[in-house]
Amino acid sequence: MMPRHSPERRRHGSLSSPASAATGACAPLPEELIFDVLSRVPVKSACRFRCASRGWHALISDQAFLAAHRSRHAEPLLVTITSSPHHAGGGRDLRLMDMDGNVVRVTKGAGGLTLLSTSMDELVGVAEVSSSRVIDPATGEVLAYSSPKQVFGFYIMFGFGRAIPSGAYKMVRLVNNQTFEVFTLGDKNTRWRRSKLPPIRVNGCSQVTANGVMYFMVSRQLDDDGLLRFDLESEEWKPAIKGPPIASSPEEWWNDAQSVRIAELNGFLCVIQSEMQASTNVWLRADDSWIKAYSIPAAPSSYYYMPLRVTHDGGKLIFYCFFHGQGHLLRAYDPATNTCTTLRRLDDSTEKVGLCSLHLDRFVLNKI
Template identity: 25%
Template sequence: MQEIGVETFGAVAKIEKIAFSLEQSISQDFEKETAMAEELSEELILEILSWLPVTSLIRFRCVSKTWKFLISNPYLVKMHLERSARNPEFLLSLVTHRCKRKLFLPGIGSSPFIARFGSLPFLIQNPAPSLDRIFRCPEHYNCVIGSCNGLLSLHDSLYTKEYEEHWVFFWNPATKICSRPSPRLRLNFGFVLPDGVEAGVLYSVHFGFVYDDWRDSYKVLAMVSDPSTYQTSVWVYSMNNICWRRSSMISMGFSTLDHNGCFVNGTVNWIGYPCFVNGTVNWKGYPCKGEWNHEQKILSYDLNNDTCICLSLPKLVPYDRGYASMSVSNGYLCIFVTMLAGLVVLASKDVRDETSWSRLISVSYETLNVIHGKHMLSIIGMWGDLLLLTCLEFGNPSNVIIIFNSKENKVERIEDYNKEFLIDIFSYVPSLISPIM
């Protein structure tokens, strides 16, 4: 493949001139403009196109049948993704305060959210959402459960007195293409909820959205903890399949506060508390048996061999820790640990190798300018050397995003999220990947 250089950038100008003529639809010399492209080799055109934004490529599809074919070329789609991945953006998932109640009570309707894409410098300079950065999904949904190669996986659910159902959509916001809903994953209660008890959540269900490069398939994983048996199973849905497949089961319950599983090095991981069987107790018709383990563990599912194991936290985790959460940064699985004095961040590329963990960051609450016990911190994740947290002061409805630069030991604070409630942040790469395969 040719290296991009002066000749290539000159060719880009020619291609943009063609697109401008098309969009204006008033040029009488469009055929002459198109002829410019014929001076370039197909290889060079593909190289040029791979550097352009998705919005431009969508417009260029209309230039001719040849160009439409070129832009749909799997090689170009892959090469463009590789280029885009070098400068990832992120998705900021927000919901208005008046809709918060809807978001966390399944079965009473979907709640709208605002998803804003942009680079971290853009967020720092423009903390308030603007209309040109707002995206709304074309279908009903409860939340975004993951972002992978430019695709978002969206979740919706239904709850009755006898069962609950979960299903997903795949959406490319850059191309505005959305898939049909997946088949429904039905989880039967095994009994009918008693009179006077409304339909609601019984199972503990948490998701992960990944690309399985070994099988060239996009997958959604549902980690389901059954309260009636205290067993945890992992269900897998591959894009365009006709059903969910139960892949693995372990003999314990598992409860986690993290929204989504973290994918790294072929594994999807959740952090939480296991529950082991220890007798049977019935309360208001809800079967329940087991004893919760107060020590956090990592539930790790291996995509390659469809196995699920429970791992201890690394020995580097301090003994005086509070709740630990996880995220992925630069290909590493990161564990964020809150303590009485501050935060500690650990990282590993192989979660199943206990010796692979190392300490990345240790920062005090004083440095972050927050007061332990007065402010509630939620760790969103890391991008490069930047640690992102949300801070909510008790009694104050305003959200604050704290950005800590570990390299420069510098803190940035972004205020004024008075009307929106921050749900999650995902790494996002605009791409041509189709959610319909």
């Protein structure tokens, strides 16, 4: 907490509440109390409070306040793609909200079939069947867009992530396993560049970026070549790696009794292994080895468990899943008690759910 008469505080002018400043009917609140209270409100409320008075606008725009707000709101924001039946010809919106369900921003028509962002990114990538785009969710601005490719009958796969250590955001696309291209946001050339093809043919795989490396799952059984790795900084393919030790029989795979997919969790690559009517296991890749971090008991009439975030206070796992008759639910799994708690029910129009690492300073800098 900053001293009452620090230079940083004095230059904000009067921080009294708007009502007392206008009427003079009551004594002004202590500056430390206003600072403390405002630093605890959600992002959307803080943006609105900037309009209350010049003093509050200066306070909320100050770097010390932004740092305090960030420390108290460390969790990323939810990003969802929702169907929009009111749009002409249909469409999808991109919705940004906090973990309490408060909607921060809705960008009409910005959604897509696939959500490519991760919890470590400030930007969001979305993809359609043959095109992709990158959106700044703080403003709704489309920063990059790939025109639809006229490739009837071809398979196009998109990826999006941030290189390390440069921090450059990059999009990739693989067209029918014949062309692999990379696009760098902010590049003066503003064009797609051809890169080497994957060392193994990719068929309908899932992909995710974690710690500067884009991973492609090319085999549900995650054998020796089950996970391809593309380094976004060097734009080179790294040796493929084997997935976690998931024991299963060919009959289980054939009957879809077990499903496997990959995701990013707190900056780490993770593998989600769902066993029908049993449990969902979450494996984390750390120090070149796999750790079985969570085993979530399956609830009746539920499926598609997708981890989103591990909380900073106690290691609870925030995830979402689908329940018959209830739709998408945001839930928390507590490994200490081996129980799940429903946090909230997501809107019926929700199609995709992800995270975005946005904080108040991004909205203030963009004057939202």
